[in-house]
Amino acid sequence: MEEKRNKPLILVTNDDGIHAPGLKALVDIAKKFGQVLVVAPDEGRSGMSHAITIKYPLRLNKILKEDDLIMYSCSGHPADCVKLAVNQIVDRKPDILVSGINHGSNSSISVVYSGTMAAAIEGGLHGIPSIGLSITDYSSRPDFSACKFFGEQIIKNTLLEGIPEGICLNVNFPKLPLNDIRGFRICRQARGLWIEKFDKRVDPHRREYFWLTGYFDNYEPDDEDTDEWALKNNYISIVPVRVDFSDLEAMKKLKSLYAKPGL
Amino acid sequence: MEEKRNKPLILVTNDDGIHAPGLKALVDIAKKFGQVLVVAPDEGRSGMSHAITIKYPLRLNKILKEDDLIMYSCSGHPADCVKLAVNQIVDRKPDILVSGINHGSNSSISVVYSGTMAAAIEGGLHGIPSIGLSITDYSSRPDFSACKFFGEQIIKNTLLEGIPEGICLNVNFPKLPLNDIRGFRICRQARGLWIEKFDKRVDPHRREYFWLTGYFDNYEPDDEDTDEWALKNNYISIVPVRVDFSDLEAMKKLKSLYAKPGL
Numbered sequence: 243m244e245e246k247r248n249k250p251l252i253l254v255t256n257d258d259g260i261h262a263p264g265l266k267a268l269v270d271i272a273k274k275f276g277q278v279l280v281v282a283p284d285e286g287r288s289g290m291s292h293a294i295t296i297k298y299p300l301r302l303n304k305i306l307k308e309d310d311l312i313m314y315s316c317s318g319h320p321a322d323c324v325k326l327a328v329n330q331i332v333d334r335k336p337d338i339l340v341s342g343i344n345h346g347s348n349s350s351i352s353v354v355y356s357g358t359m360a361a362a363i364e365g366g367l368h369g370i371p372s373i374g375l376s377i378t379d380y381s382s383r384p385d386f387s388a389c390k391f392f393g394e395q396i397i398k399n400t401l402l403e404g405i406p407e408g409i410c411l412n413v414n415f416p417k418l419p420l421n422d423i424r425g426f427r428i429c430r431q432a433r434g435l436w437i438e439k440f441d442k443r444v445d446p447h448r449r450e451y452f453w454l455t456g457y458f459d460n461y462e463p464d465d466e467d468t469d470e471w472a473l474k475n476n477y478i479s480i481v482p483v484r485v486d487f488s489d490l491e492a493m494k495k496l497k498s499l500y501a502k503p504g505l
Numbered sequence: 506m507e508e509k510r511n512k513p514l515i516l517v518t519n520d521d522g523i524h525a526p527g528l529k530a531l532v533d534i535a536k537k538f539g540q541v542l543v544v545a546p547d548e549g550r551s552g553m554s555h556a557i558t559i560k561y562p563l564r565l566n567k568i569l570k571e572d573d574l575i576m577y578s579c580s581g582h583p584a585d586c587v588k589l590a591v592n593q594i595v596d597r598k599p600d601i602l603v604s605g606i607n608h609g610s611n612s613s614i615s616v617v618y619s620g621t622m623a624a625a626i627e628g629g630l631h632g633i634p635s636i637g638l639s640i641t642d643y644s645s646r647p648d649f650s651a652c653k654f655f656g657e658q659i660i661k662n663t664l665l666e667g668i669p670e671g672i673c674l675n676v677n678f679p680k681l682p683l684n685d686i687r688g689f690r691i692c693r694q695a696r697g698l699w700i701e702k703f704d705k706r707v708d709p710h711r712r713e714y715f716w717l718t719g720y721f722d723n724y725e726p727d728d729e730d731t732d733e734w735a736l737k738n739n740y741i742s743i744v745p746v747r748v749d750f751s752d753l754e755a756m757k758k759l760k761s762l763y764a765k766p767g768l
Binding site: 302321354368487499 | 701
């Protein structure tokens with residue numbers, strides 16, 4: 243990719259695919275800050291988490307080249323898009339990565355299943371200040387005007403101040419008009435779980451199949467420091483995300499357990 | 506599934522697919538402890554992380570029913586297998602979930618990409634004491650004899666003592682004969698990164714494609730409390746895994762940043 247070193251390089255991706263309105267909204271914001279490179283899946287890949295493509299080869303397709311905007315579609319998952327962009331397309335490390343704007347919330351435990359957040363995490367692993375952005379609106383045409391207004395502030399802030407090392411940000415916007423949003427709130431991920439409800443059907447050949455559906459169960463609805471509380475109370479939630487899964491407290495307990503003789 | 510309430514119910518899955526030798530090795534261990542239910546992907550799904558299947562329906566295929574062993578193949582990813590097993594097949598919560606034995610290490614940052622560990626994490630989210638097991642041998646026919654010996658101890662221990670709440674275990678076995686293994690070591694996940702090396706090729710129709718390959722870079726090779734150190738020093742690594750991505754330390758820094766007027 244041709245370089246313009248005087249301008250920040252902004253890598254944009256998502257998991258709803260190259261044609262998603264949420265991606266367009268994010269590109270509109272990003273263009274205000276510098277040179278924009280989009281590498282996004284060629285179709286929607288929601289719920290693909292941090293999947294990478296090992297069994298099949300990956301394809302990149304350049305679909306737009308304007309002065310400050312280059313767009314590629316990619317046959318892979320969101321994490322593949324980031325890896326390909328960093329390794330094969332750019333000649334310098336992007337100054338910032340933004341992923342989204344996802345059509346649907348990625349708060350609480352949804353971060354585990356989210357391709358949007360996987361892309362942000364992958365960017366963070368590569369040392370790029372990275373942000374995943376989502377709106378609590380699952381429709382195909384959400385109103386992104388509030389996301390644009392506040393998202394611009396987040397990108398500006400990140401370009402100026404960076405993000406703590408080893409961290410990426412999980413930003414969720416409530417589905418509200420601009421004036422009803424009460425501002426930003428730094429949160430932790432609420433404890434909760436998606437409770438499955440499989441929709442069991444029978445196909446025309448009399449074979450069973452299952453559609454995965456479900457509802458979210460918030461285990462701590464009254465905890466004001468969680469992302470779920472923030473969103474329900476008209477705030478934008480910002481969770482600093484680190485992908486170290488090790489639980490140091492549990493290490494102590496297990497050490498005594500696995501030191502037992504005659505285990 | 507028919508119940509035998511006097512025997513522990515052991516749910517077995519993996520990401521290498523229903524035909525993987527590593528799954529058979531794990532079933533061999535599990536059968537010693539109770540009634541075994543296998544729900545595993547119908548083909549290899551390595552690197553699929555915590556992906557779930559939303560766009561397509563899921564299929565279950567019962568392929569074996571013996572006295573204490575029932576096996577289903579599933580068209581979905583490892584996390585789908587766990588969700589389907591818990592929601593559609595069993596009438597009681599499994600006493601333990603074991604995932605693997607994965608052909609290849611899932612230490613350090615590989616936990617992020619691992620389908621094996623996603624299944625264990627999903628089990629943990631459902632309140633099942635869950636363990637992912639992997640061997641640092643990527644071949645199709647690893648020697649699982651040491652895994653069987655020590656894996657049996659881990660399952661026995663977990664059935665007796667449980668696992669700390671909200672935790673699942675990431676167990677990695679070094680590629681060694683039984684007698685060369687120095688025992689268990691409770692660890693944290695080493696900081697490190699997969700460095701991509703895309704193999705760029707041109708197909709017969711003159712279109713480019715990319716194969717994802719790479720090597721692992723350990724950022725802290727000398728830290729004796731990490732899983733990478735344990736494995737390199739002939740120990741079995743056990744990392745207690747919690748999927749709360751929130752970084753409480755970073756929350757403090759961000760709070761001051763996002764409280765600034767005129768952001």
